[in-house]
Amino acid sequence: MNRSTFWHLIERTQEEKHGDQEKQIALLREQLLHLSLEELQSFAHIVDELCSESYRPLLWAAAYLMNGGCSDDGFEYFRGWLIAQGATVFSQAVNDPDTLADVIPSHQRDLPESDFECEEILFLAQHVYHEKTGEEMPSPHRLKYPSLTREEIHLITDDVAVAQACPRLWALFHYKA
Structure with a gap:
């Protein structure tokens, strides 16, 4: 499986979920059941690669802001959510996390209990394989994640830096963090 096929599976289920993340995971699981064992392994490997590629401090800061806090596990689950949004949203957010302000449904913007996490997608191929x-x-x-410097770690919770780097997300979510 190549990334194009991977993203096609994600985006097909994204279109059919109608705002229901659990439905997306169920639809994706159905799709994965038809894959060969090698393709399942490839799917899992691509998820790992994408998690590594998106291990960036400013994206972690966005996750912290959007979820009202974000542990290392929470950041992992956030990146699962990000992958579930599709190739365009993923690549735009990796390059500029503030673009996530464009994809947050208005009903989720005002709910303090909203979370932007999808742990299930991270291990879905492994579960289907089993x-x-x-x-x-x-x-x-x-894959190993890059090491973050002390300054990069500080950025994650630095309100001033996050507000400057992600002004639209800050305007939407700063009350949660």
Whole structure:
């Protein structure tokens, strides 16, 4: 499986979910059931690559702002949510997290309990693999995330820096953080 095929699967389920993330995961699971074991492994590898590519301090700051806080696990789940939004949203957000202000549904903007997380997508291929074989998916060499500097870590919770870097997200979500 290449990235084009990967994104096609994500975007097809994104279009059919009608605002329901659980429905998207169920639809994606149905799609994955038709893949070969090698394709499932490739799907899982692409998810890992995308998580590594999106391990960026300003994106973590956006996740912190949008979710009213964000642990390292929370940032992992946020990136799962980001992947579930599709290729365009993903690539735009990696390059400029403030673009996420354009994709947040208005009904989620004002709810303090809204979360922008999707843990399920991170391990969906592994679960389908286990369902099909009764065995765990062989673990390829996990990608390492880049190390963050002390300054980059500080950026995640620096209100002034986040407000300057992501003014539209700040305007929508600063009351939650």
